[in-house]
Amino acid sequence: MVSQLVRCPTCKTTISLLGEPGEKISITCPNCNQKGIFTVPGEKSQRTIASDSAAIEVNNLTKTYNSFTAVNNVSFRVQKGEIFGFLGPNGAGKTTTIKSMLDLIHANTGAISINGINVRTGGKEAKKSIGYMPEKVAFYDNLTALQNMMFYAELKHASKEECIRLIDEFGLGDAGKKRVGTFSKGMVQRLGMARAILGNPSILILDEPSGGLDPRGVVLIRDKILEMKKKGTTIFVSSHILSEIQEICDRVGIINKGVLVAQDTVEGLRKKLNLKPHITVTVDAISGKIENAVKKLPGIDSVKTIGNNTLEIICDGAMKAKVILAISTAGANIQNIQTKEPTLEEVFMKYTEA
Amino acid sequence: MQFNVFLSVAKKEILDNIRNKWVILVSLMFALLTLVVSYFGSIGSNGWQDLGNTISGMTQLGSFLISIVALMLGYATIIGEIERGSMSALLSLSATRFEITVGKFLGLGAVLCLTILIGYGVAGLVIAVNVSNVDYLAYLGFIGMTMVFGLVFLSVALFFSTVFSKRSTALGGAIFLWFLFNIILPIIFVGLLATTIDFTKITMETTLIVPDWYHVLNLFNPISVYSSLIGMTIGPVQSSTGSGFIPNPSWYSSGLLMGVLLAWIIVFFTLAVWRFQRKDV
Numbered sequence: 001m002v003s004q005l006v007r008c009p010t011c012k013t014t015i016s017l018l019g020e021p022g023e024k025i026s027i028t029c030p031n032c033n034q035k036g037i038f039t040v041p042g043e044k045s046q047r048t049i050a051s052d053s054a055a056i057e058v059n060n061l062t063k064t065y066n067s068f069t070a071v072n073n074v075s076f077r078v079q080k081g082e083i084f085g086f087l088g089p090n091g092a093g094k095t096t097t098i099k100s101m102l103d104l105i106h107a108n109t110g111a112i113s114i115n116g117i118n119v120r121t122g123g124k125e126a127k128k129s130i131g132y133m134p135e136k137v138a139f140y141d142n143l144t145a146l147q148n149m150m151f152y153a154e155l156k157h158a159s160k161e162e163c164i165r166l167i168d169e170f171g172l173g174d175a176g177k178k179r180v181g182t183f184s185k186g187m188v189q190r191l192g193m194a195r196a197i198l199g200n201p202s203i204l205i206l207d208e209p210s211g212g213l214d215p216r217g218v219v220l221i222r223d224k225i226l227e228m229k230k231k232g233t234t235i236f237v238s239s240h241i242l243s244e245i246q247e248i249c250d251r252v253g254i255i256n257k258g259v260l261v262a263q264d265t266v267e268g269l270r271k272k273l274n275l276k277p278h279i280t281v282t283v284d285a286i287s288g289k290i291e292n293a294v295k296k297l298p299g300i301d302s303v304k305t306i307g308n309n310t311l312e313i314i315c316d317g318a319m320k321a322k323v324i325l326a327i328s329t330a331g332a333n334i335q336n337i338q339t340k341e342p343t344l345e346e347v348f349m350k351y352t353e354a
Numbered sequence: 355m356q357f358n359v360f361l362s363v364a365k366k367e368i369l370d371n372i373r374n375k376w377v378i379l380v381s382l383m384f385a386l387l388t389l390v391v392s393y394f395g396s397i398g399s400n401g402w403q404d405l406g407n408t409i410s411g412m413t414q415l416g417s418f419l420i421s422i423v424a425l426m427l428g429y430a431t432i433i434g435e436i437e438r439g440s441m442s443a444l445l446s447l448s449a450t451r452f453e454i455t456v457g458k459f460l461g462l463g464a465v466l467c468l469t470i471l472i473g474y475g476v477a478g479l480v481i482a483v484n485v486s487n488v489d490y491l492a493y494l495g496f497i498g499m500t501m502v503f504g505l506v507f508l509s510v511a512l513f514f515s516t517v518f519s520k521r522s523t524a525l526g527g528a529i530f531l532w533f534l535f536n537i538i539l540p541i542i543f544v545g546l547l548a549t550t551i552d553f554t555k556i557t558m559e560t561t562l563i564v565p566d567w568y569h570v571l572n573l574f575n576p577i578s579v580y581s582s583l584i585g586m587t588i589g590p591v592q593s594s595t596g597s598g599f600i601p602n603p604s605w606y607s608s609g610l611l612m613g614v615l616l617a618w619i620i621v622f623f624t625l626a627v628w629r630f631q632r633k634d635v
Contacts, residue, residue, distance in 0.1 A: 140366065
């Protein structure tokens with residue numbers, strides 16, 4: 001891969017491109033929508049080779065619908081064996097990005113490779129390693145769950161035994177011989193997850209896998225994701241359930257209005273935003289004296305009284321000892337102390353508030 | 355290109371569509387009406403050569419009902435799956451859009467041919483019981499030609515299912531197509547013919563001389579092509595174009611008419627593949 005900076009001839013905006021030497025890349029300027037083709041300097045190679053450790057590599061992906069830019073110059077890498085959470089508000093471009101990764105929709109510009117294979121030119125080969133669960137899970141209503149699974153198994157070269165086992169594992173054993181048209185939304189969703197992992201794919205792409213599931217179903221899907229990770233599967237998951245993402249993902253990417261605004265570990269994103277932990281101190285009784293003693297400390301961002309015996313303090317983690325000392329000195333009896341790191345929800349809200 | 359993808363998709367289409375209540379309903383109606391026509395047409399006949407009107411009636415029924423069955427099978431096969439969400443799962447597998455289109459055409463074509471075989475097969479049995487010296491080869495040819503005719507409409511429907519972005523609009527398109535080929539085009543063509551021929555001067559003894567452009571226009575309506583083809587190849591049926599009373603021109607041949615039907619299938623199938631390759635799912 002060669003990185004190249006190109007300047008838009010119309011508005012002079014600098015655009016960053018990644019491509020194979022000799023590759024012709026169609027570009028749409030994100031600022032003025034000027035279209036053009038750029039040839040990456042150097043000799044052309046036969047295959048797009050991503051770095052050895054990248055299972056998914058997306059470079060400068062842009063997709064527009066008439067004048068609306070759904071995804072704007074998005075680039076990221078998902079390493080082999082990691083769980084990558086892909087977050088964003090409704091309409092931010094998550095599903096468009098995922099569908100582009102699978103070549104279901106044709107991007108205006110950009111290159112996507114799966115296990116080093118360009119999905120545009122080698123889609124058939126690239127998709128052999130993918131298991132996909134779409135946001136809108138659907139099956140053939142006139143066929144039974146087993147008939148549906150058998151159809152996908154034939155195309156994935158998986159066995160009937162595996163279909164039966166997966167149907168059982170997802171709690172659909174009794175319904176295996178019933179038409180999918182009679183299934184509830186949750187049952188369809190579970191069957192969708194079973195279909196995604198059929199054939200033991202090395203990359204799982206899950207678009208809102210927990211949508212429409214009851215708590216038991218959510219746990220089932222989460223456990224299955226973790227089980228697949230243990231087997232070495234790379235997992236790319238988009239979800240609105242941020243607590244779940246925080247719990248299972250190694251790294252996250254946040255997309256907002258078509259632009260990838262952040263990608264890092266949850267901890268890394270917290271640090272970038274300088275988000276501080278919440279220290280909750282429960283005492284026998286709160287007084288103005290105690291509250292003022294904490295407020296007077298340097299480096300305290302905020303102090304909030306909850307009820308008549310709890311203080312919630314936002315400050316640097318290193319301040320915890322000083323906070324405890326100040327409260328004790330002010331005459332309070334400390335009953336409980338809890339430190340909560342900022343949640344992914346707070347990180348998400350910060351990045352998508354604009 | 356993988357043969358097993360064609361077969362898997364085709365098998366799935368067969369399983370899915372033989373349980374489609376609308377397809378079952380129209381197919382039953384077709385079989386029943388064909389049975390009625392063949393029964394009443396054959397009980398008083400004096401042999402195979404006496405079955406012209408019966409076969410013509412069955413051809414007429416075929417062009418009306420087979421075109422509906424084919425359009426119903428095909429109009430939503432691509433857009434319906436896209437709208438429902440199952441297409442994205444299918445395309446995420448290592449199956450190309452071309453392979454999926456071929457598989458769908460084969461599967462839906464098999465369901466359509468089975469419908470025709472049952473409908474005309476039952477009618478054939480009735481005819482065999484009631485009529486002496488039946489030309490079985492000619493009757494099998496009639497069934498085969500009807501299958502090709504059905505595949506024309508399936509191919510057109512398949513293309514329509516890649517053009518529209520909603521299942522409901524595709525349904526509207528399919529209904530329009532049926533009216534276009536069964537009613538609108540014949541009216542327009544005969545209307546154009548009426549502007550050049552003074553029908554008031556035609557008597558039983560007059561030989562109707564129809565300009566060639568009219569026959570060329572009829573080649574653009576698969577229903578006219580089908581009825582002309584049956585007329586030219588099936589013994590008892592008189593040669594006539596889709597409008598019924600106008601004789602076929604001397605330059606029409608069964609090879610030409612069959613070629614036109616096959617061209618319809620190939621052109622619209624190719625267009626369907628081309629359009630589907632470019633469609634966002």
